[in-house]
Amino acid sequence: MKKNLANEQRHAGASAIPGRIRLWDLPVRIFHWTLTVVVTIAIISAELDDDLMEIHGKAGITIIGLVVFRLIWGIIGSTHARFANFVPGLSDIRSYMKGRWKNVGHNPIGALSVLALLLLLAAQAGTGLFANDDIDFTGPLANLVETTLSDQLTGIHHLLANFLLGLIALHIIAIGFYFFVKKDNLIKPMITGWKEVKPEMLPQATTPSGFRGSPAAFVIACLIALAVAGVVSGAARHTETVAAKVSACTFSVAQRSA
Numbered sequence: 001m002k003k004n005l006a007n008e009q010r011h012a013g014a015s016a017i018p019g020r021i022r023l024w025d026l027p028v029r030i031f032h033w034t035l036t037v038v039v040t041i042a043i044i045s046a047e048l049d050d051d052l053m054e055i056h057g058k059a060g061i062t063i064i065g066l067v068v069f070r071l072i073w074g075i076i077g078s079t080h081a082r083f084a085n086f087v088p089g090l091s092d093i094r095s096y097m098k099g100r101w102k103n104v105g106h107n108p109i110g111a112l113s114v115l116a117l118l119l120l121l122a123a124q125a126g127t128g129l130f131a132n133d134d135i136d137f138t139g140p141l142a143n144l145v146e147t148t149l150s151d152q153l154t155g156i157h158h159l160l161a162n163f164l165l166g167l168i169a170l171h172i173i174a175i176g177f178y179f180f181v182k183k184d185n186l187i188k189p190m191i192t193g194w195k196e197v198k199p200e201m202l203p204q205a206t207t208p209s210g211f212r213g214s215p216a217a218f219v220i221a222c223l224i225a226l227a228v229a230g231v232v233s234g235a236a237r238h239t240e241t242v243a244a245k246v247s248a249c250t251f252s253v254a255q256r257s258a
């Protein structure tokens with residue numbers, strides 16, 4: 001019986017140290033800190049100087065890749081990374097509000113803010129693809145739409161940036177609140193992956209269905225993210241243009257030699 005529980009806990013990411021579990025896997029941690037750096041670059045480059053718009057666009061497209069990666073990892077990643085394990089129902093929210101929620105991972109309100117952050121980032125970067133700065137920088141897909149629509153999407157891009165900044169501020173304040181007031185350090189698990197949990201939470205933390213996430217799933221998520229980032233950055237269109245030029249060239253050479 002004891003041996004079974006130990007196996008179960010190991011399988012779900014429990015540590016040899018009692019009460020310690022593997023909460024955030026490496027992909028989630030790399031995703032989070034890369035996202036933090038790239039979002040900071042996107043915001044600073046947009047605000048600072050028109051000359052930095054190329055960097056802004058590249059940061060934005062990287063963010064699209066990161067968000068796509070996280071959405072897929074939320075389906076095929078490890079236990080605590082999966083949306084199915086943290087997207088809350090009404091009953092979770094109610095029991096959290098009454099102080100009765102006992103589990104590990106994103107708490108119900110935290111989970112809602114994580115979803116809002118991911119959605120807002122996708123919308124922000126998505127509108128950026130069609131935006132223009134009235135000078136010489138346009139998003140890579142801006143020429144697919146009328147100028148008026150591009151202008152409207154630019155307006156939405158500006159508007160959403162305020163909501164995004166507000167949500168990021170709230171996110172950092174909430175983490176600080178947990179740290180200073182609730183004496184719960186959420187940052188450490190986001191760096192090391194490990195979290196100390198109270199014994200009464202351990203059964204939920206180490207369910208038999210616990211899963212670490214496989215390298216194959218990681219590669220699939222990375223490839224899809226790269227493909228989407230490549231397509232929206234216009235790389236696919238460049239490839240088509242190059243292919244069209246090569247075939248036109250081949251055709252004219254063939255005609256000349258005929």
Ligand code: HEM
Binds near residue numbers: 031037039110
């Ligand atoms: C641009 C700034 C940031 C953005 C866009 C951002 C976004 C996110 C997202 C999307 C998650 C969910 C992680 C996942 O499940 O994949 C998350 C979680 C988290 N973030 Fe951030 N973050 C930012 C800055 C920070 C900073 C500066 C800190 C540290 C002070 C931080 C600490 C955390 C922690 C501790 C969690 C886990 C919360 C929990 O245990 O429920 N974040 N963040």
Ligand code: HEM
Binds near residue numbers: 046061130139
């Ligand atoms: C989540 C990612 C992104 C964030 C946080 C972000 C943020 C911002 C912000 C704050 C501004 C306003 C700067 C100002 O005050 O003038 C801006 C402008 C702009 N962004 Fe983004 N952006 C993101 C993604 C993108 C992407 C992917 C593109 C296109 C490749 C893009 C293209 C533009 C353009 C063309 C403008 C200029 C609009 C103007 O000058 O009126 N953005 N962005």
